[in-house]
Amino acid sequence: MTNLEQIEQRLHELAPSGPDDLSRAMSYALFGGGKRLRPRLVMAAAETFGIDPALALDPACAIEMVHTYSLVHDDLPCMDNDDFRRGRPTVHRVFIEGIAVLTGDALLTEAFRIISESNGLSDHQKVRLITVLAARAGKDGMVGGQAIDILSSDMIVTQELTLQIDQKKTGELFSSSLEFGAIIAHAPEAIQMRLRGIGHQLGFAYQILDDLEDAQNDDKATMLSILGHDASRERLRRTIDEIYHQLSKLPSGAEPIKSILDLIFHTGQVVR
Amino acid sequence: MTNLEQIEQRLHELAPSGPDDLSRAMSYALFGGGKRLRPRLVMAAAETFGIDPALALDPACAIEMVHTYSLVHDDLPCMDNDDFRRGRPTVHRVFIEGIAVLTGDALLTEAFRIISESNGLSDHQKVRLITVLAARAGKDGMVGGQAIDILSSDMIVTQELTLQIDQKKTGELFSSSLEFGAIIAHAPEAIQMRLRGIGHQLGFAYQILDDLEDAQNDDKATMLSILGHDASRERLRRTIDEIYHQLSKLPSGAEPIKSILDLIFHTGQVVR
Numbered sequence: 387m388t389n390l391e392q393i394e395q396r397l398h399e400l401a402p403s404g405p406d407d408l409s410r411a412m413s414y415a416l417f418g419g420g421k422r423l424r425p426r427l428v429m430a431a432a433e434t435f436g437i438d439p440a441l442a443l444d445p446a447c448a449i450e451m452v453h454t455y456s457l458v459h460d461d462l463p464c465m466d467n468d469d470f471r472r473g474r475p476t477v478h479r480v481f482i483e484g485i486a487v488l489t490g491d492a493l494l495t496e497a498f499r500i501i502s503e504s505n506g507l508s509d510h511q512k513v514r515l516i517t518v519l520a521a522r523a524g525k526d527g528m529v530g531g532q533a534i535d536i537l538s539s540d541m542i543v544t545q546e547l548t549l550q551i552d553q554k555k556t557g558e559l560f561s562s563s564l565e566f567g568a569i570i571a572h573a574p575e576a577i578q579m580r581l582r583g584i585g586h587q588l589g590f591a592y593q594i595l596d597d598l599e600d601a602q603n604d605d606k607a608t609m610l611s612i613l614g615h616d617a618s619r620e621r622l623r624r625t626i627d628e629i630y631h632q633l634s635k636l637p638s639g640a641e642p643i644k645s646i647l648d649l650i651f652h653t654g655q656v657v658r
Numbered sequence: 659m660t661n662l663e664q665i666e667q668r669l670h671e672l673a674p675s676g677p678d679d680l681s682r683a684m685s686y687a688l689f690g691g692g693k694r695l696r697p698r699l700v701m702a703a704a705e706t707f708g709i710d711p712a713l714a715l716d717p718a719c720a721i722e723m724v725h726t727y728s729l730v731h732d733d734l735p736c737m738d739n740d741d742f743r744r745g746r747p748t749v750h751r752v753f754i755e756g757i758a759v760l761t762g763d764a765l766l767t768e769a770f771r772i773i774s775e776s777n778g779l780s781d782h783q784k785v786r787l788i789t790v791l792a793a794r795a796g797k798d799g800m801v802g803g804q805a806i807d808i809l810s811s812d813m814i815v816t817q818e819l820t821l822q823i824d825q826k827k828t829g830e831l832f833s834s835s836l837e838f839g840a841i842i843a844h845a846p847e848a849i850q851m852r853l854r855g856i857g858h859q860l861g862f863a864y865q866i867l868d869d870l871e872d873a874q875n876d877d878k879a880t881m882l883s884i885l886g887h888d889a890s891r892e893r894l895r896r897t898i899d900e901i902y903h904q905l906s907k908l909p910s911g912a913e914p915i916k917s918i919l920d921l922i923f924h925t926g927q928v929v930r
Contacts, residue, residue, distance in 0.1 A: 402797055484805075494766060495795050498792045517774040529760050530680060
């Protein structure tokens with residue numbers, strides 16, 4: 387089985403199967419055609435450091451649950467107010483809004499339970515994973531980025547602020563994915579910190595790419611609307627080059643990680 | 659310093675102090691006149707098993723953060739739609755609704771970070787605390803209870819269903835408070851499970867008391883509206899007696915825990 391197939395299978399095992407609305411809404415959110423980039427990065431990072439990626443499977447699924455919860459809450463009417471995601475009605479459109487809030491809450495809580503019950507990891511590793519995930523996903527990370535984002539509609543948005551939003555909203559969870567691999571492989575903390583930096587750049591590049599691919603985003607200040615199309619493309623190219631350069635210094639050139647990034651950035655075709 | 663004073667001081671240290679809306683909203687929610695029953699129960703349970711309650715301080719504050727997040731989300735317009743709590747405007751009334759959602763998300767995430775970084779506990783204890791908290795607060799516990807609650811307005815509410823809602827919504831977090839004390843004190847798992855049972859009864863009693871004290875609750879099916887006033891009072895008295903009986907079998911009669919329950923149930927005056 388490929389890493390992706392393992393992730394899909396394990397998510398099905400971990401997802402609640404009850405007939406109640408909360409269980410159904412959690413499953414609806416989890417199986418909505420996501421590319422599973424973050425859990426694949428966890429497994430690829432573990433592989434990079436010579437560890438069987440299956441050991442990273444449960445923590446990988448936990449990060450996917452955190453990512454999924456953030457999408458469910460971001461789509462709420464009081465946030466981005468999106469009726470559709472990946473061509474399907476959003477959770478609060480299929481179920482009631484209160485259930486969408488609780489679905490996010492339950493997925494976030496479940497992520498920590500899954501890490502704490504992962505097989506094959508030491509208690510010390512579990513505690514480190516939980517510290518990293520909570521720090522990256524919480525008020526100084528992903529949630530903090532979303533807060534700045536929803537409040538920034540009233541502000542003059544500078545390039546610096548956009549960078550900060552992208553880094554927190556997107557970069558921090560990418561960081562935690564790569565850091566998870568390092569922790570599971572017992573890599574030194576200096577390596578973990580280097581991966582964190584790569585994760586930030588990855589979040590930045592991912593957000594520019596997203597802006598470039600989503601031309602309707604005109605009503606919102608983004609790096610694209612601030613820099614313009616050509617400068618954004620150039621900035622994206624430079625950031626990707628830097629990421630690949632940094633990855634090359636890791637064991638075996640971090641080929642497993644690069645192959646996931648190739649999927650994201652269609653390297654050699656669209657961007658490079 | 660009393661346990662309560664220690665809790666207040668530690669919560670002030672742990673709460674974010676930034677000038678941004680998310681930090682301010684988190685602090686606003688945390689310092690709203692709560693009685694800190696759950697963290698006091700954590701410390702009292704640790705004391706019952708002969709452990710310095712200061713060792714339980716951080717996990718105790720983590721449970722208070724989980725309780726606080728649940729109130730912020732429960733008050734949202736799409737849930738119970740409450741404009742006031744303890745005489746103050748609710749978080750979504752002072753800040754915008756999106757910030758209220760994120761405030762809950764950040765408090766929940768922070769709770770797990772705090773446990774994972776608690777001083778004086780082994781990694782094994784931290785992992786057990788996190789497993790218990792996530793299980794009690796998540797889809798099979800508190801969040802699941804809230805989901806049944808908001809969906810039950812369309813249902814014929816039986817005594818059994820009300821009991822289930824009370825047990826999950828309120829009992830599970832009380833359970834985790836008592837269980838935390840047992841885990842921190844290295845008590846055997848059989849003791850932890852016995853405390854879990856007591857927590858369930860406590861949640862049930864607490865909810866009946868809440869119904870009896872809040873006569874305006876007429877539009878909602880509660881144990882009070884199903885059983886009537888006299889039978890509810892009798893049921894409450896019997897449940898409290900059973901809780902105290904169970905507690906008496908614990909070391910030193912669980913006096914520290916009983917003294918917290920005395921505060922809740924005004925024992926000897928109102929109820930007994």
